[in-house]
Amino acid sequence: MKTLVVEDDSTNRLLLQSFLSKYGICHVAKNGKEAVDICRKSMKSGEYYDLVCMDILMPKMDGKEALAAIRGLEDNAGCTSDTRCKVIMTTGVTDVKTVFESFNECCDAYLTKPIDTGKLLEQIKVFRLV
Amino acid sequence: MAGDVANCLAILYLMGLARTLTPSGSTDAPYLPVGVLIFSAILVLALTYFISRLYKVLDRQATKLHELESVVENSSHLIAIASPDGRLAYVNPSGLRLLGLESDSVLGMNLSDLYAEAGRDLFRTSIWTAIQEEGRWQGEVEFRNVVTGALIPVWQTLYCVKDRTSGKTAVLATISRDITDRKLADAERRAKELAETASDTKTRFLATISHEIRTPLNGVLGMSDLLLESELNQEQLRCTEIIQSSAKAILNQVNNILDFSKIEQHKLELDHSPFELCGVVQDVVEALAVNAYGKAVDFTWDIEPGIPTLLVGDSVRLGQILLNLAGNAVKFTERGEVFVSVMRDQELAEGVKLRFSVMDTGLGVPADRIDRIFLPFVQADGTTTKKFGGTGLGLAICKQLVEHMGGEIGVTSEPGRGSTFWFTAAFRKQSVTDPSIARHKQKFGDARVLVVDRQDRNRDVLRNIFSAWGCRCEEAANDTLALKALRSGGDPFRFVMWDSGIPSMYDPEIADQIKQHSEKHRTAFLLMVHLNQSRNIEKMLGGGFQGYVLKPIDRLHLADAISVAMEGRRSPHAEAPPMRSLAKIPQFSARVLIAEDQPTNREVAVSMLNKVGVRADSAENGAEAVLALQRTPYDMVLMDCEMPEMDGFEATRRIRRGDAGIENSKVPIVAVTAHATQETRDKCLATGMNDYFSKPFEMSTVIKVLSVWLPSSKKQTDKVVTTVAAEKPSASPPVPPVAFDPEGLLNRLMGDKDIARAVIGGFLEDLPLKIEELKSLFASSDAVAARREAHSLKGAAATVAAEALRAIGLAMEQAAAAGELDKAAALLPQLEEQFPIFVSALQSCEWMQMEKAKGVTA
Numbered sequence: 008m009k010t011l012v013v014e015d016d017s018t019n020r021l022l023l024q025s026f027l028s029k030y031g032i033c034h035v036a037k038n039g040k041e042a043v044d045i046c047r048k049s050m051k052s053g054e055y056y057d058l059v060c061m062d063i064l065m066p067k068m069d070g071k072e073a074l075a076a077i078r079g080l081e082d083n084a085g086c087t088s089d090t091r092c093k094v095i096m097t098t099g100v101t102d103v104k105t106v107f108e109s110f111n112e113c114c115d116a117y118l119t120k121p122i123d124t125g126k127l128l129e130q131i132k133v134f135r136l137v
Numbered sequence: 138m139a140g141d142v143a144n145c146l147a148i149l150y151l152m153g154l155a156r157t158l159t160p161s162g163s164t165d166a167p168y169l170p171v172g173v174l175i176f177s178a179i180l181v182l183a184l185t186y187f188i189s190r191l192y193k194v195l196d197r198q199a200t201k202l203h204e205l206e207s208v209v210e211n212s213s214h215l216i217a218i219a220s221p222d223g224r225l226a227y228v229n230p231s232g233l234r235l236l237g238l239e240s241d242s243v244l245g246m247n248l249s250d251l252y253a254e255a256g257r258d259l260f261r262t263s264i265w266t267a268i269q270e271e272g273r274w275q276g277e278v279e280f281r282n283v284v285t286g287a288l289i290p291v292w293q294t295l296y297c298v299k300d301r302t303s304g305k306t307a308v309l310a311t312i313s314r315d316i317t318d319r320k321l322a323d324a325e326r327r328a329k330e331l332a333e334t335a336s337d338t339k340t341r342f343l344a345t346i347s348h349e350i351r352t353p354l355n356g357v358l359g360m361s362d363l364l365l366e367s368e369l370n371q372e373q374l375r376c377t378e379i380i381q382s383s384a385k386a387i388l389n390q391v392n393n394i395l396d397f398s399k400i401e402q403h404k405l406e407l408d409h410s411p412f413e414l415c416g417v418v419q420d421v422v423e424a425l426a427v428n429a430y431g432k433a434v435d436f437t438w439d440i441e442p443g444i445p446t447l448l449v450g451d452s453v454r455l456g457q458i459l460l461n462l463a464g465n466a467v468k469f470t471e472r473g474e475v476f477v478s479v480m481r482d483q484e485l486a487e488g489v490k491l492r493f494s495v496m497d498t499g500l501g502v503p504a505d506r507i508d509r510i511f512l513p514f515v516q517a518d519g520t521t522t523k524k525f526g527g528t529g530l531g532l533a534i535c536k537q538l539v540e541h542m543g544g545e546i547g548v549t550s551e552p553g554r555g556s557t558f559w560f561t562a563a564f565r566k567q568s569v570t571d572p573s574i575a576r577h578k579q580k581f582g583d584a585r586v587l588v589v590d591r592q593d594r595n596r597d598v599l600r601n602i603f604s605a606w607g608c609r610c611e612e613a614a615n616d617t618l619a620l621k622a623l624r625s626g627g628d629p630f631r632f633v634m635w636d637s638g639i640p641s642m643y644d645p646e647i648a649d650q651i652k653q654h655s656e657k658h659r660t661a662f663l664l665m666v667h668l669n670q671s672r673n674i675e676k677m678l679g680g681g682f683q684g685y686v687l688k689p690i691d692r693l694h695l696a697d698a699i700s701v702a703m704e705g706r707r708s709p710h711a712e713a714p715p716m717r718s719l720a721k722i723p724q725f726s727a728r729v730l731i732a733e734d735q736p737t738n739r740e741v742a743v744s745m746l747n748k749v750g751v752r753a754d755s756a757e758n759g760a761e762a763v764l765a766l767q768r769t770p771y772d773m774v775l776m777d778c779e780m781p782e783m784d785g786f787e788a789t790r791r792i793r794r795g796d797a798g799i800e801n802s803k804v805p806i807v808a809v810t811a812h813a814t815q816e817t818r819d820k821c822l823a824t825g826m827n828d829y830f831s832k833p834f835e836m837s838t839v840i841k842v843l844s845v846w847l848p849s850s851k852k853q854t855d856k857v858v859t860t861v862a863a864e865k866p867s868a869s870p871p872v873p874p875v876a877f878d879p880e881g882l883l884n885r886l887m888g889d890k891d892i893a894r895a896v897i898g899g900f901l902e903d904l905p906l907k908i909e910e911l912k913s914l915f916a917s918s919d920a921v922a923a924r925r926e927a928h929s930l931k932g933a934a935a936t937v938a939a940e941a942l943r944a945i946g947l948a949m950e951q952a953a954a955a956g957e958l959d960k961a962a963a964l965l966p967q968l969e970e971q972f973p974i975f976v977s978a979l980q981s982c983e984w985m986q987m988e989k990a991k992g993v994t995a
Contacts, residue, residue: 018933021899025892064928099932121935123885124892125487 008136010034010058013042013073014097015065019122023060023097026124030137031057038065039073046077050084056092057136060127061114063098070096074113093134097122215280215291215313221306223248223265235315237284248295248309253281253288264295268309272297280313290320347391348811352735354391355833357384359741362836366748375668375687379423386424388833389457407541411567412452414479414491415440415692421459422477422689423668429467429475430667436467436689438477439598442605445489446571448564450542455562458535459493462558465532466497473498473555476594487884488565490544494557501552511536511546535560568880574605577696582607584631589619590665591638595688599634602692615639616647623650629658632699635682636665648681655681661702665690723840724750727772727847731755732762732788733809734780738834742775742809745839759788766797766804773846774806776826778817785809786824793825793956803957805846809834827955845948874940876971877978879985882938890984893937897979900937907933908968911949915962923961924953930968939975942968 008031014020020035027033034056036042042061049056059077063070074094081091096117116130131137209216215232219225225246233240236251249260256278267274273296280289291313300307361381369377422438429436440446459477466475475497482492502510511532532546539546544561586608588599596612603610611630613619616639623630635651655662664685684702686695729751733739739755746753754769756762760783762774774792776785785808795802808821808829821829827846830838886892907930914923931946945968952961979985 016929016933016936017903018896018900018936022886022892022896022936025895026886026889064925066925099928120932121885121938124889125885125887128887 008032008057008131009054010060011036011042011045011056013037013039013059013061013065013070015062019062019097019120022122022124023127026127027058027060030131039068039070039076041067042073043068043076043080046080050080055086055090058131058134059092059094060118061094061096063096078113093136095127095130213315215311215315217243217248217251217311217313219248219309219311221297221309223309225250226308232313235282235289236280237282248311251280253279255279268295268297272299272306277316290316292316343394347394350391351388351811351832353737354384354388355735356737356741357381358388358833358835359738359745362834363741363744363748366836379427379668382420382424385420386460389453389460392453392457405537405541407454408451409449409565410452411447411449413571414446414448417452417456418459418477418479419689419691419693421456421463423691424460425463425467426668426689429470430688432467432471434467434470434472435474435592435594436476437474437592437594437598438479438689439594439601440479441481442601444479444481444491445566447567447569448488449567450562450564454538454542458538458560458562459495461532461535462493462495462560466495466499466556466558470497470499470555474592474594475499482561485563486888488563490561490563492559492561494559496555496557498555501554501556502548502550503552507548507550510548532558565881565884568875568878573693573696577606580606580696580700581631584608585611585628587611587613587619587622587630587633589613589616589633589639590636591615592636595636595665598690602690602695606696616644620647620650623654630660632661632663632703634663634665634686637667652681655683661699663699663702723844725843725847726750727843728752728754728769729773729775729843730762730765730769730771731775732757732759732780732785733775733777734758735777738777738832741834742839745834745836748836749840749843751843759783759785759791762788763791763797766792766801770798770801771804772848773843774804775842776806776808778808778810778821785826786820789824789826803955807842807846822951822954825955827951827957874944875978876939876941876974877982878938878940879982881940885938894985897937897985900933900939901976903933904930904942904972908965908972911965911968915958915965918958920953920956920958923958924950927953927961941971942975945971 008027010027010031010033012020012023012027012033013036014023015037020037024033024035034045036045039061042059046056046059061070061074065073068076074096077094078091093116094114096114097120098117099120115134118127118130128137209229212229213231215235216229217225217232218227225243225248228236228238228240228243230240232238233243238246249257252260259278264274264276264278273294275294276292278291278293280291281287282289293311293313295309295311297306298308298310299305358381361377361384364377365374365381418438418440422436426436463475463477475495478494478496480492480494482490484490536546539560539562542562542564544563546558546560548556548558550556581603584606586603588596588603588610589612590596590599591614593614596614600610600612608631611622613622619633619635619639623633651662654660661684662682664682665688666685667688684698686698729746731739731742731746731753733742733755734757739757743753743755754765754771756765758780759776762776763783765771766774776789778785780788789806789808791797792804792806793802805828806826808817808826810817810821810829810831818829828842830842882893883890907926911923911926911930914926927946927950931943931950934940934942934946945964949961949964949968952958952964
């Protein structure tokens with residue numbers, strides 16, 4: 008499983024990276040813009056991420072914009088809803104509503120912070136990535 | 138082939154002609170026959186050619202006609218031809234089938250005969266006119282099948298076929314497509330749309346009605362809350378508590394309704410707050426006990442000794458499930474008993490799974506209904522809903538909630554004998570254990586006690602409680618056995634629990650024996666009285682009884698009642714209530730404005746605020762609130778969100794904008810919402826309010842809000858008014874955040890200590906940077922960036938379970954969001970203070986030490 012963690016807070020980033028590295032390659036990005044750049048490059052070389060964990064509130068480019076941009080890249084690359092990467096939005100409890108409203112179409116799941124790795128693993132299993 | 142025949146004939150003919158002409162022997166005219174011969178030959182050849190062409194054309198046309206005819210004959214559409222005046226000449230087989238006609242019966246019918254009655258008029262008027270004038274008509278009409286009489290909706294095209302030479306109408310042709318299927322699909326779609334609209338309407342209706350119910354309920358809850366703060370004797374206290382728990386039960390049901398729609402939309406979020414299990418069960422049992430006792434149904438509950446009672450989870454939802462199941466049990470049981478029990482189902486890595494059962498001796502569930510009983514009520518048949526729906530939302534919602542709590546639900550039943558509904562649910566354990574058991578052990582440990590009750594179940598319950606306290610518990614099922622036990626040797630009983638259902642307790646002789654025993658051995662006698670008999674307590678109490686407890690036994694009150702009785706004081710009625718202890722109500726010297734349109738709520742809020750020393754004024758809508766704030770500077774505003782004329786959001790926007798004076802633009806505004814939805818909460822904060830709480834007004838919430846948001850100079854926590862307040866711990870006691878919650882952290886990380894250590898390490902490196910960053914942001918007054926940084930700090934602290942740091946981060950984020958940078962900046966010292974506390978909490982954590990050791994060796 009190849010994962011991209013997008014998170015501006017280093018503590019949370021570290022947590023997700025430590026955990027997800029157990030299941031494969033895990034790259035990180037500090038904001039939405041970095042994430043989009045990384046995705047663009049990796050797609051050019053024909054490499055696709057299986058999973059993206061994306062924070063919502065980030066400087067430079069927030070999770071919502073970044074997600075839309077990544078989905079756009081995927082559409083251009085001819086990905087279908089089956090072959091595109093799975094996206095888990097990570098969010099504070101107060102943003103759950105936002106997730107439902109803004110991300111329903113684009114993301115596949117959400118997790119509330121603080122991240123519970125058990126729940127994350129469950130979700131990854133649902134995606135059949137492990 | 139015809140051409141070939143013609144060619145052969147022509148050759149034969151020419152050969153014959155040559156033979157007849159050649160022997161004519163005339164010498165002077167030899168050229169004429171030859172000329173004639175050549176001419177004839179050419180003529181014949183030409184003729185032959187034309188005949189063959191004619192044959193070909195006719196042949197091709199016949200083929201084409203045959204093909205077209207087969208298309209028409211086999212078309213699934215109705216195709217018909219009529220004379221210019223409308224008489225039918227031909228109808229294709231599909232048409233005949235559709236209309237139920239025979240091919241020969243068509244002749245003599247008119248085009249208009251195809252239509253159903255309503256269509257005939259249309260044909261005679263608009264269709265016929267269109268045909269005459271425009272030569273064509275198209276539209277949706279209905280035909281009728283002459284055999285079955287069925288109406289057939291069709292899409293019909295009717296047009297004139299013109300004569301090519303004269304240009305006059307030669308025939309009328311019609312092609313009609315059967316659209317029955319499409320019509321059905323349309324009808325289905327419309328029905329679906331209608332249902333969706335109805336569902337929307339339902340949701341809106343539920344939201345409105347629950348709001349309408351909540352308003353008066355808030356009055357009941359608020360006033361009973363106030364009443365509980367006043368001096369009450371035990372009976373008044375219990376009555377008020379029951380008013381309150383019943384009102385809370387209604388509120389739960391209203392919330393239930395809202396939950397149900399959330400479940401339907403898969404939007405249910407469970408709460409994860411600390412709570413005390415016995416309190417939740419007791420509340421449910423008390424809310425239903427009067428009904429049960431009124432029917433002579435015994436209603437008891439028990440909890441397996443030694444299972445954790447301080448848990449983390451959704452106590453409100455747990456209460457809802459229990460209320461639903463126990464409510465049904467009481468409803469359908471006419472005699473016998475209802476027994477609620479809590480047991481340990483299984484220890485989990487991150488908590489405990491409990492098993493709750495509600496056993497009754499009621500109607501039972503018929504075998505054919507058992508499978509369906511947990512299905513949503515919309516699917517069950519009407520009688521099932523009526524009979525087993527219980528408190529309205531039925532068992533479907535229980536099933537959903539239980540599944541959300543990681544458990545299962547089920548029922549075993551024997552019709553006529555009773556049912557046992559059970560469910561399991563998983564909870565996390567609080568890191569602290571209930572200290573009361575240790576206290577009780579210290580106080581009552583090793584005491585010899587006697588329980589006198591006819592009901593085995595009640596004796597079991599009490600024995601379990603007293604054994605857990607370390608008492609030596611003896612039992613007696615009737616007065617004879619009880620007196621025998623009292624006369625037995627050994628050390629005297631410290632206290633005796635005597636059920637009022639033992640009839641001979643009115644016997645003067647027995648009463649006398651009890652009195653003598655009580656005086657001689659200093660044994661405390663407590664009477665156990667059913668809740669609905671409490672009015673007769675005066676009569677019952679007499680002789681040697683020092684006090685009483687009400688059934689269902691409230692474990693949280695029991696020890697107090699016994700202590701008081703043991704101290705030899707009789708449970709007084711008008712004197713200081715024995716079950717309550719002196720508690721402190723904090724006092725504030727502040728002035729607070731309440732904007733609330735509902736008079737009851739307004740009065741409740743004002744009374745509560747007065748109780749804590751706050752001078753409270755009220756405004757009836759947002760506009761009045763802004764005006765009031767212009768006149769008087771308030772220390773805080775409690776703002777209802779929904780008000781006529783100007784709602785709380787608009788009023789907040791105006792106050793923040795400076796409409797009530799720039800000096801008042803930063804006043805703390807706390808939203809009071811009727812809708813406890815995340816959406817409303819988000820909106821409150823987004824509008825610039827500092828905090829929010831949901832109605833009803835509760836004393837504890839009001840005090841909490843005041844302590845958080847009033848300027849510290851207005852808090853006079855040192856000056857307190859002592860008054861009576863229930864010592865009973867609330868179902869979810871406010872727990873101050875701990876510096877570090879190692880258990881919670883490991884739970885979230887599936888026990889992976891390596892990740893925990895790595896993440897904490899990262900956090901420790903990162904936090905000083907974050908604090909510096911915040912300092913510089915506050916210095917440059919960058920509210921937006923400060924808010925984000927505080928948000929990030931809060932998130933990071935939450936990730937490593939640094940709960941106290943998280944709380945400070947949250948307060949900082951909220952203050953920054955409200956544009957109050959000063960207030961946010963004022964939290965910095967707290968942050969810096971808390972950091973070393975967190976570090977030392979880490980040091981006292983065993984598995985963090987391993988990291989330290991590792992670091993040293995490395």
